Amino acid sequence: MPSTFAPPPGGTTPDPGDAPTTGRRRPTPASIALWVGVALVGAVAWSVLAISRGEQISALWILFAALASYAIAYRFYARFIATRVLRVDDRRATPAERLENGLDYEVTDRRVLFGHHFAAIAGAGPLVGPVLAAQMGYLPGTIWIVVGVIFAGAVQDMTVMFFSIRRDGKSLGQMVREEIGPVGGAAALVAVFAIMIIILAVLALIVVNALAESPWGVFSIALTVPIALFLGVYLRYLRPGRVLEATAIGVVLLLLAIVGGGYVQQMGLAESLTLSKETLVVALVVYGFIASVLPVWLLLTPRDYLSTFMKIGVIVLLALALLIARPVLANDAVTTFALEGNGPVFAGSLFPFVFITIACGALSGFHALIASGTTPKMIQKESQVRLIGYGGMLMESFVAISALIAASVIDQGVYFAMNSPAGATGGTPESAAEFLAGIGISTPPETIAATAAAVQEDIVSRTGGAPTLALGIAQIFNSAFGGSLMAFWYHFAIMFEALFILTAVDAGTRVGRFMLQDTVGNVWKKFGDLSWKPGTYIASAVVVGAWGGFLYLGVTNPLGGVNQLFPLFGIANQLLAAIALTLVTTLLIKHGRAKYAWVPGIALAWDLTTTMTASWQKVFSDNPKLGFFAQRDAYADARANGELLGPAKDMDQMDQIITNSTINGFLQAFFAVLVLVVLANALVVIARALRAGGLPTTEVPAVESRIVAPSGLFATEEEKRAMAEHEQALSGASR
């Protein structure tokens, strides 16, 4: 991009009084025909999904319904948000241009930044959430993933990104403190930190569940560490900066590690690599601590390259495989668990729990942390928030849809055998089949055993979503690409998930450590000094200890870690989204644009409705399967009478359940209260702003931009002309 380092265009400055965007053009007949066509495809696909009951339908209908909806939303709603609600202004220089330092502030091509942003927001969440939500059938999940992303998730990412751009790339916490108030700011800071700990614990839990008693998995994943270390040294000393070459070597080594894992038995390593969940927890905690204090170039950066390229590769491959294999949905549209709320995977009925469980694919509060901070410091033009913020989230939603399809094409008996806690299934194909018969699913134990044999793993009660997704992916790849490579594809998918979960755990631990050092540094200066080693060690140990502690509680919980912790994780994530949407709504009103406050407002209202209902139920429900305190009371009463309550096998387990339920219940209430504090603080500011018709904000003054660049993925004719003119003016000026 030669225009990036350009001197002022001299003379071609647009008048500041101009409308920020070009005038509305009359749509051409071709574009009208195109959008009518897209709308028809979407309408047909949604109708097929809505009407089919009991007959077998192709999973591609879900894909088409989603893609057509995304296209329409991006074309019309995202454009409306950019031009009317936010009034993006490409004559203003972005922080990347004004503050460019070649390090964190760096003008970046929109398509490249789209890739970076997507890699940062997409993780295990959109893969795991939809898999668990499949217990309610494919329809509720599909609807929420698509509707949620269009009206909530993508809106949040785009608007937060925009407001952060107007504030030099400030973080969510900083913006809440400065724009809403110190009380809300403090609550938001605590909420962000606490939620991050829960998220790290749940992510690690998913890895532990996938690797426990799986020597093949442990072998492959363990090898990723030396592979990453090797790449780190390679990029630092051997061939600095040759990232693609290093990544290619890394990917080949990873594939060898997966293939090699199939021979652990022959290598005589099977026994020593068959690790219990408790051992894996210790290994992960030690690993997390070391990764947090090692220099980033040695482990984190190379692992990040590997996981990013693997992630993008697998997602593209999965989309292709779905088109080739055209699998048929085995799941029901809506299961009885959705209505009665008694599903074995997690408790609670469709409302509000489908919205909590899907989390990342439709709306993810965690994205607000990435949309504020890193990406705004690299963006070229304000108008690109539509492509990067809204478009990036649509892409994430597409990943969630693919995951939902993968979970919905496998045999549903196998699905429930894998995802129900061990306390329910008994852990063997026979006992699992019995359990399935009890919940009205007739699947012979032979089917479960055959699936297990095909992937060469025990599959009963492999909860956490990752193994189910791996099975779905393996089945789709196997049918698309032929051969009988089920076991290879399964472990390939596990590797792919574990790789980026571990990257997220590394990065999250480090971010958490920096937050802690920064916060404590306000009162104890020495601790805030990042080069002071003892401070680094203490902060790392605190962060790792916090998520490790939760991880341990989850892993040893007789009720099943995923069953207990995943709702907490989902609610925490959605509550963080509530904070972000509150900020955006407040800002629009402070900027005197209350007329458009409904855009983030409807997302906020819905998010608060679902999360507060879910929080209320998790805290106050009398149903012991649903409410943490009711659960605590049920077990405490039984304990007092000296009775055992299943699935606890002894009094120690009874005590464990009582402790866990109490902690989880208090945490749940604590998160909800933090969000209500931010909201209350914001309402005060909103009331003042409405009375005054707007309030001053911390938006930085406009500086004129010297860059001309396209807004969308492809440059329009008009933009190409403008760029060519700009280029010409430059070469004329320099001559």
Add this chain to the structure above:
Amino acid sequence: MRRGEAGVNPLAALGRGLRGLRWYVRALAGETRWDDYLAHCAEHGHQPVSRREFEQCRADARASSPQSRCC
């Protein structure tokens, strides 16, 4: 490269597509930063530092502002 070529010569279009892909993947991996830096130095008459120094500087910057990865 003018518009219209693509319609006439499919090989040229393929070549352009591949070049575009190569540029994209290199840019995504951050390799083009070095090219940009060299171009920038040439333009302003600076003596560029070695590739190793340049990459270490970028790596150190990354260490001081870690980016979180989402769930």
